Amino acid sequence: MTSHRPGVVRLSREERVRQILAAATDEFRSAGFDGASMAAIASRAGIVEGSIYRFFENKATLLTRAIEVWYEEMLETYARELSVITGTRARLRFMVWRHLKTVHDEPEMCSLMFNYVRGSDGYRATEVFRLNSLYTARTLDIVREGIAKGELRDDLDLRLVRDVIYGGVEHRVWGYLRGEGSLDPEVLADSIVDMVMAGIGVADPLVARLSAIEATVCATVAS
Template sequence: MPRIQGKSKPASQRRPREERIASIMAAAEEEFRGNGFEKVSMARIAARAQVVEGTIYRFFDNKHDLLTKVIEAWYERMLADYARELEGFSGTRARLHFMIWRHLQTVWDSPQMCRLMFDQIRSSPGYRDTSVFSLNRMYTRRTLDIVAEGVARGELREGLDMGLVRDLIYGCVEHRTWAYLRGEGEFDPKQSADAIVSLVLCGAAAEVPGGDLGSLTDRLASATDQIERLSREKAG
């Protein structure tokens, strides 16, 4: 069908590209933050950014792409300092604790953004191509580096399935923050981090820190045997 178009108004003014993108993303972030993904219409975002709907599509492929870019920007801003902050901690437990606490604290600070990320970004088909994905990989890689280092130092058990340890930690974190993310509960980042580290470590840590309880038990048993024999000999 032929498309008969009416008159179109002039392109009133032309703001610089970067400024325009920034204002669209700012408007989108505010809207998405406050109302979630589905409830927000492109018309609202356009109105808030003082732009017409069509203009958004010049810079973003579609609504989901817009959200993805918004979340990416937020995530990059946030993760920027993590690596440096981590430097301040030494020891497997302290470093693991920091990673877990930092994660929990982020959820606590920005539940709406995290929810968008969990519900909309992370389970979308193109997720693996987003920068959020690679940032997340970096982040969990860092966690597993700490675990590997712990193993090397003898603080953690050998032969740990790294993938499973990652699933254990971040799965636990996610479930712990579940209710809070949905406005149905609270949690304390510090307290939760303590508890999670303890629970995970007692699984991951070698039974007796720095040692092998198995062989120790063997030595102790044999030593005791000898002492008892000596004692009996003395008495006998």
């Protein structure tokens, strides 16, 4: 007769990994990387600590995988939301706003990603690096679409456009992640996109003609 331990549920490897990652994500959110422990993660998951090491080498690899899963799910949501937005400015604005909104709503996870995953020696070998590259590439695809439609200048350095957008975003969010001041995703997204579009957008022909006439009149008066 086979003995059976009541209340014990055997999970598949995939289910157990998901369980551990969910517990780890909750623990990292509440305690940070330094404050989190494998024992606390195991307790949240309802398993013995040694079980975690069957799937993850150490706390750092567990954090990296938790961030990868979080980032992957987040980008899938971004893609669905972006798919119904039309117009170059609106699509660029969405990408900037969504980035800022995530930082605003998930400061703990963003801090973990910036400080422990992105700053690690092996960052470029992680799935997070690949996903982040896809995310910024999507923004550049929007710029290319704008160029093709004649809405944006066709002489743009795309890498520079990317650096201006996300360099500006990150410069502003670092203070927020350090607990310095507030962050308004709506206002900041509009400000960043307005400035970027002013530099990369094709000038309105009427506005350009009026500006030329104004310059001519001013030159005539001055002479």
